[in-house]
Amino acid sequence: xxxxxxxxxxxxxxxxxxxxxxxxxxxxxxxxxxxxxxxxxxxxxxxxxxxxxxxxxxxxxxxxxxxxxxxxxxxxxxxxxxxxxxxxxxxxxxxxxxxxxxxxxxxxxxxxxxxxxxxxxxxxxxxxxxxxxxxxxxxxxxxxxxxxxxxxxxxxxxxxxxxxxxxxxxxxxxxxxxxxxxxxxxxxxxxxxxx
Ligand code: IMP
Numbered sequence: 001x002x003x004x005x006x007x008x009x010x011x012x013x014x015x016x017x018x019x020x021x022x023x024x025x026x027x028x029x030x031x032x033x034x035x036x037x038x039x040x041x042x043x044x045x046x047x048x049x050x051x052x053x054x055x056x057x058x059x060x061x062x063x064x065x066x067x068x069x070x071x072x073x074x075x076x077x078x079x080x081x082x083x084x085x086x087x088x089x090x091x092x093x094x095x096x097x098x099x100x101x102x103x104x105x106x107x108x109x110x111x112x113x114x115x116x117x118x119x120x121x122x123x124x125x126x127x128x129x130x131x132x133x134x135x136x137x138x139x140x141x142x143x144x145x146x147x148x149x150x151x152x153x154x155x156x157x158x159x160x161x162x163x164x165x166x167x168x169x170x171x172x173x174x175x176x177x178x179x180x181x182x183x184x185x186x187x188x189x190x191x192x193x194x195x
Contacts, residue, residue, distance in 0.1 A: 011179055015169075015186030020161060022183035025171055028160050029063065029143070033070035036111065036141060036158055040073060047136075050074035051109040054101065056126070057081040058180070059115035062172035063143040063160070067113060078103050084122050088176060089167045089193055091118065095125040110135040115172050116144040120154030144168070144185070167193065 040046045053075045055064040068075060081099035084091035110130065117123060123140060130138055141158035148165045167190075169175050170182035175193055 011182060012186075014179070014189055014192045016189045018184050018186045019163065019166075019168055020171075020185040022171075025143075025160075025183075025185065026066065029066045030070045032141065032158055032160060033067050034072070036067075037071045037073045040109065046073065046109055048074070049076060049108075051111045052076050052078055052101075052103065052105055053111045053113060055079050056112065056114045056122075057099070059172045059174065060113050060143070062180070063115060064113045067141065076103070080126070082122065082126065091121055095122055097129070105130065105133050105135045107134065107136050110138045112138070112140045114140060114142045114156070116146065116168075117142045117154060117156055117159075118146050118149045119151040121152060123156070124152050124154055143171075144173075 040051060050073050053064070053068055053071075055061060055077070057079055058081070068077065078101045079099065080097070080101050082095055083098055084095045112123070112126065112130070114123060123142075127138060127140070139157040142156040143160040145156065145159045145162045146165055147162060166187045167175070168185050169179035169188045170185040172180050173185065174180045175188055179188070
């Protein structure tokens with residue numbers, strides 16, 4: 001297979017360093033998928049339809065697609081889209097719903113899939129909103145966690161990698177809608193986002 005030539009797009013030049021290669025991400029995502037499936041099977045918490053796995057658009061899209069294809073249990077899928085306001089690299093905590101779930105989650109086992117936990121504000125908002133719909137259980141899987149950035153206490157049930165306080169892009173994560181299709185995760189050069 002041809003090697004993808006990211007040099008051509010110039011996108012890779014905007015990275016100060018590569019934090020996680022595509023291979024490292026794939027291997028951890030497979031581990032998480034198995035762990036999550038085992039937990040749901042072990043605690044008897046699954047009904048015949050299995051969990052509703054919810055993708056938070058758009059950042060979680062790559063993680064979500066890889067995670068669900070390696071979860072060896074029945075699941076249903078749904079999508080939610082929220083926007084958080086603030087500067088281009090930090091959320092203000094003001095969150096609004098752009099697209100709600102298609103299905104009802106009352107009495108269902110629900111797993112929310114997010115790209116990164118930063119301040120914790122987005123997931124706190126979402127958990128409050130979805131808990132009010134009385135799911136049977138509600139858990140969160142996040143690919144990345146920046147614990148040092150928390151503004152509200154929040155702990156995801158499953159974390160791929162804990163990382164330092166650096167602004168990262170790739171594998172779904174963007175800056176100004178760019179870099180989402182990089183297969184790796186890298187630290188964006190500050191000159192790419194500082195005026
Ligand atoms: P929160 O601050 O925990 O509410 O995170 C909100 C959202 O900010 C995440 O879902 C990401 O979309 C975005 N975000 C936080 N840190 C980064 C980053 O390092 N790169 C790209 N997006 C980020």
